[in-house]
Amino acid sequence: MSNGLARITNWYCRLTEEGGQTFSEVVIESTSPFPYRIERPGPGTLVLVAEALANAHPDTIIVDDGLVDEVSLTIPRTGEVEAQVKLEADVVWEHRTQNSLPFKTILRFERSILTKIFSHKTIVIDPGHGGADFGYRGPVSLREKQVTLKMATVLNEILRSFGAETFLTRQQDVSLSWQERLNLARQKKAEVFISLHTHWAPDAKINGAAVFYNPIMPQSEGLAREILARITRKGKVTGRGIAPSWSLTELGRIAGLIIEPATISNWVEEGLFRSPDFHRKIAYGIAVGLEKYFAQQEGASYAS
Numbered sequence: 001m002s003n004g005l006a007r008i009t010n011w012y013c014r015l016t017e018e019g020g021q022t023f024s025e026v027v028i029e030s031t032s033p034f035p036y037r038i039e040r041p042g043p044g045t046l047v048l049v050a051e052a053l054a055n056a057h058p059d060t061i062i063v064d065d066g067l068v069d070e071v072s073l074t075i076p077r078t079g080e081v082e083a084q085v086k087l088e089a090d091v092v093w094e095h096r097t098q099n100s101l102p103f104k105t106i107l108r109f110e111r112s113i114l115t116k117i118f119s120h121k122t123i124v125i126d127p128g129h130g131g132a133d134f135g136y137r138g139p140v141s142l143r144e145k146q147v148t149l150k151m152a153t154v155l156n157e158i159l160r161s162f163g164a165e166t167f168l169t170r171q172q173d174v175s176l177s178w179q180e181r182l183n184l185a186r187q188k189k190a191e192v193f194i195s196l197h198t199h200w201a202p203d204a205k206i207n208g209a210a211v212f213y214n215p216i217m218p219q220s221e222g223l224a225r226e227i228l229a230r231i232t233r234k235g236k237v238t239g240r241g242i243a244p245s246w247s248l249t250e251l252g253r254i255a256g257l258i259i260e261p262a263t264i265s266n267w268v269e270e271g272l273f274r275s276p277d278f279h280r281k282i283a284y285g286i287a288v289g290l291e292k293y294f295a296q297q298e299g300a301s302y303a304s
């Protein structure tokens, strides 16, 4: 019986543009068209059940696009393939097929919610250290000031693409006082101030990520927890926890965070800090944490 079934050969997630709008798409490629149904087990989750065979291996991919969180392919029984899509938000979606070779079945999600959430939001990003202040140094001599600037640059691009107004405390290798950094957040009336650093420990076995928050602004704690959960998952690093930081209290009612995505004194994590892929994953983790935070604040209809 199975001989007549289509074979799923590949699946992936991509961004597309049409009519000035951007979409996240989950694309399932197959040898021929297959019958399918779509189930919606809960908010922010969509399952496409296909009557097909899978040549592609069952797997889960964690997606970094700010809207699609992960896509899993499973084979519940022979002749049936399930593609489950978990979204960061409950958005408008549609499905379509494309009669090409390979044949494509596409789930398409509207990304305009990101602009809705981030427009009119001001975020100050602070790459820690700079100039004569090198910050910490890894065992293979990577400097904290370089890593923080790279991560800040990627985070800045992502938040801007989501429609946020962003400011960097520094874009070059210059030194700035802590006061100057905080001043920019106050002057720009930022909703959020994010200072990027690395952890360092005398014991090279110590690793992991931590987030510190401004205890004067009560919502900072939830934001710190949200971001730590996401950067540890996306970056595949252990969480060292969240804690209040008194050096952020001068921000008053601005949600302030000091983020240490990994530990530079650890050999493995110094290696991670050199990887543009890691910078991107951490930046998306932070961006999605902010997305949840702003959405909660506005009581938008959002997936849990």
Ligand SMILES: [Zn+2]
Pocket (backbone or CB within 6 Å): 128, 129, 135, 136, 144, 196, 197, 198
């Ligand atoms: Zn530092």
